[in-house]
Amino acid sequence: MHPDVTSILISEEQLRARIKELAAQISRDYAGKHPLFVCILKGAVLFFSDLFRAMEIDCTCDFLGASSYGAGTSTSGSVELYKDVTEQIDGRDVIVVEDIYDTGLTLDFVKNHLLAKHPASLSVCVLLDKPARRLPGIDVRPEYVGFTIDPYFVVGYGLDCDQEYRHLPYIGIKK
Ligand code: IMP
Numbered sequence: 001m002h003p004d005v006t007s008i009l010i011s012e013e014q015l016r017a018r019i020k021e022l023a024a025q026i027s028r029d030y031a032g033k034h035p036l037f038v039c040i041l042k043g044a045v046l047f048f049s050d051l052f053r054a055m056e057i058d059c060t061c062d063f064l065g066a067s068s069y070g071a072g073t074s075t076s077g078s079v080e081l082y083k084d085v086t087e088q089i090d091g092r093d094v095i096v097v098e099d100i101y102d103t104g105l106t107l108d109f110v111k112n113h114l115l116a117k118h119p120a121s122l123s124v125c126v127l128l129d130k131p132a133r134r135l136p137g138i139d140v141r142p143e144y145v146g147f148t149i150d151p152y153f154v155v156g157y158g159l160d161c162d163q164e165y166r167h168l169p170y171i172g173i174k175k
């Protein structure tokens, strides 16, 4: 285990099993459709790549860069879009893939940004949900949630602290 991590909250095996279930569920829900996955950079990259490769139906992908955190472990309160999608969203069945639903500012922003491009449908898939951290007025309601967790600051499997620890294969609680 990494020395900056106090304990492993979600192991590699737990991640693998749950992501397989999520991919099967999304494949069933979108049977006969051709969804476009929109991965939110950078935190969702590892989750997205495992979810996407487990999909059992034809689908495409795109990437959107948004960040709400500055340095450290608390949100800056505003969301910056630093890279927009390049695929056409109009008429597509879009599935937003995000690492974590925390205060909700990022997902609320991303959802509204993509809805303005007139997708046929839009759903949200998050690996982690931290309901205790939600800000008032935020109501994203992700259709797919990997794990609901207590309000720890977690790192690994894409999630960072000052850009570090993203490569860890598990979700760990940061010291
Ligand atoms: P929100 O906008 O507050 O919901 O935060 C979403 C973003 O904050 C995520 O995309 C993460 O990059 C980051 N974030 C929130 N909680 C954590 C955490 O526990 N560890 C690492 N990053 C986090």
Ligand code: MG
Residues within 6 Å of the ligand: 040, 041, 042, 043, 044, 066, 067, 099
């Ligand atoms: Mg992020």
